Amino acid sequence: MQNLLELKGISRTVSDRFSLRGVTLAVEPGQIVGFVGANGAGKTTTIRAALGLIKLDAGEVYLFGQRCGTDAPDGSQRHLRSRVGLVLDTCPFPSTLKVGQIEALVGPAYPTWDRETFAGFINRFGLDPKTKVKDLSRGMGMKLQLACALSHNAKLLVLDEATAGLDPMAREELLDELLAFVSDGQRSVLLSSHITSDLDRAADRVICIDNGSIVFDLPREDITDRAGIAHCTQVQAAELMACVEGARAAHHAYSVDVLVPNRRETLEAFPEIPCDRATIDDYLRLTLKGASK
Numbered sequence: 001m002q003n004l005l006e007l008k009g010i011s012r013t014v015s016d017r018f019s020l021r022g023v024t025l026a027v028e029p030g031q032i033v034g035f036v037g038a039n040g041a042g043k044t045t046t047i048r049a050a051l052g053l054i055k056l057d058a059g060e061v062y063l064f065g066q067r068c069g070t071d072a073p074d075g076s077q078r079h080l081r082s083r084v085g086l087v088l089d090t091c092p093f094p095s096t097l098k099v100g101q102i103e104a105l106v107g108p109a110y111p112t113w114d115r116e117t118f119a120g121f122i123n124r125f126g127l128d129p130k131t132k133v134k135d136l137s138r139g140m141g142m143k144l145q146l147a148c149a150l151s152h153n154a155k156l157l158v159l160d161e162a163t164a165g166l167d168p169m170a171r172e173e174l175l176d177e178l179l180a181f182v183s184d185g186q187r188s189v190l191l192s193s194h195i196t197s198d199l200d201r202a203a204d205r206v207i208c209i210d211n212g213s214i215v216f217d218l219p220r221e222d223i224t225d226r227a228g229i230a231h232c233t234q235v236q237a238a239e240l241m242a243c244v245e246g247a248r249a250a251h252h253a254y255s256v257d258v259l260v261p262n263r264r265e266t267l268e269a270f271p272e273i274p275c276d277r278a279t280i281d282d283y284l285r286l287t288l289k290g291a292s293k
Contacts (some may be wrong), residue, residue: 001029002065004156004188010049010059020045020212023059027156030185032178034199034220035192036284037209043192046209047160050190051081064155082110085149089161091141093133099144100129110152121147139170146177157181157189163198171195175202196280200224206280210288220280227278228263229286232256236273243269248290259286 005027013019020042027033037043048054050061052068061068063080093102099122107113122129125143127136136144142162149157157178163171178189179202193199199206199220206223208215230240237256241247244266248259259278260266266275 003028003062004064005050005190006062007046007050008060008062010046010061011057012045012049012054013057014045018042018045018212020049023049023209023212023214025207025214025217027188027190029188030182031204032182032189032191032202034196034203034206034280035190035209036194036196036199036206036280037215038288039194042209042212044160045212047158047190047192051084051086051158079111082112082152083155085146085152085154085157087142087145087149087157087159087162089164090138091133091136091145093144095132095134097133098129099127099131099133099136102133102144102148106148107152112153114151114153118147118151121150138165139167142166142170142174146174150177150181155187157187158192159189160192161194162191163193163195171198178202196284199280203280206283208284208287215287216283222261223278223280223283225277226262226264227283228260228266228275229278229282230258230260230266230270230273230275232258232273236270240266240270240273246292248286248292250286250290257282257286257290259283259290 003026007023007025009022009024011020011022023046035043049056064083066080068080093105097105103115103118125147127140127144163174175198181187182189203220205218206220207217232240232255234256237249237258240258241249244260246261250257259282260275263275263277
């Protein structure tokens with residue numbers, strides 16, 4: 001099936017200290033794709049590039065199979081981007097507007113805006129039309145953005161750190177909405193987040209960016225089902241690192257954690273070494289900071 005979003009080797013120099021370097025990724029239909037990395041790693045810059053908010057130095061962006069860029073057919077980019085719903089880490093609407101006034105601001109920008117759908121989400125999310133944006137909690141501000149994003153027949157949702165600062169219940173509600181959104185197999189989500197426990201639950205794929213470059217792009221099950229964290233002595237770690245291709249080690253005062261790509265094979269070969277399932281946080285931490293052989 002056609003990818004809903006595809007970046008091919010995009011590059012962008014942002015400053016003397018940071019640039020995107022040949023970023024390539026794809027979001028397939030029916031997927032929640034987790035996009036992870038440290039603050040300043042390039043997540044937001046990549047999202048801005050994907051949405052045409054910054055100019056590229058090199059590379060190509062495709063939305064729904066059509067190329068975006070200055071040489072794209074007239075009017076096509078607005079149509080393509082109208083099929084993308086965006087949820088940011090902070091509510092972007094004017095603070096003095098009331099919830100009930102947001103539709104008049106946002107609706108005209110989308111040819112496919114559905115008033116009944118928006119009203120339904122406002123009611124479902126418990127948003128009071130008389131409440132001003134500045135008086136909304138962080139969770140309610142996120143729900144208002146989500147109501148807008150889901151009311152113009154978007155096929156791709158892009159969330160940039162939208163779960164940051166939310167309480168656990170609000171995060172659970174958001175993840176439930178995202179899982180329902182992709183359940184038809186036709187729509188997708190790109191979820192940028194540093195809260196990796198959310199991705200352990202919901203993501204189909206996990207893409208990591210560091211210092212402007214993609215470090216890994218893997219199905220979630222390759223991380224949480226196949227990979228493992230072996231808890232070793234210094235001697236055991238040295239032996240494991242010598243024998244297991246792709247292993248990475250994090251040394252502590254009295255022990256060593258070793259990330260291994262296949263937990264079951266490691267347990268069979270080294271039954272004396274405890275080896276737990278890896279979380280996305282484990283995988284991210286040891287991939288970025290662990291030492292290879």
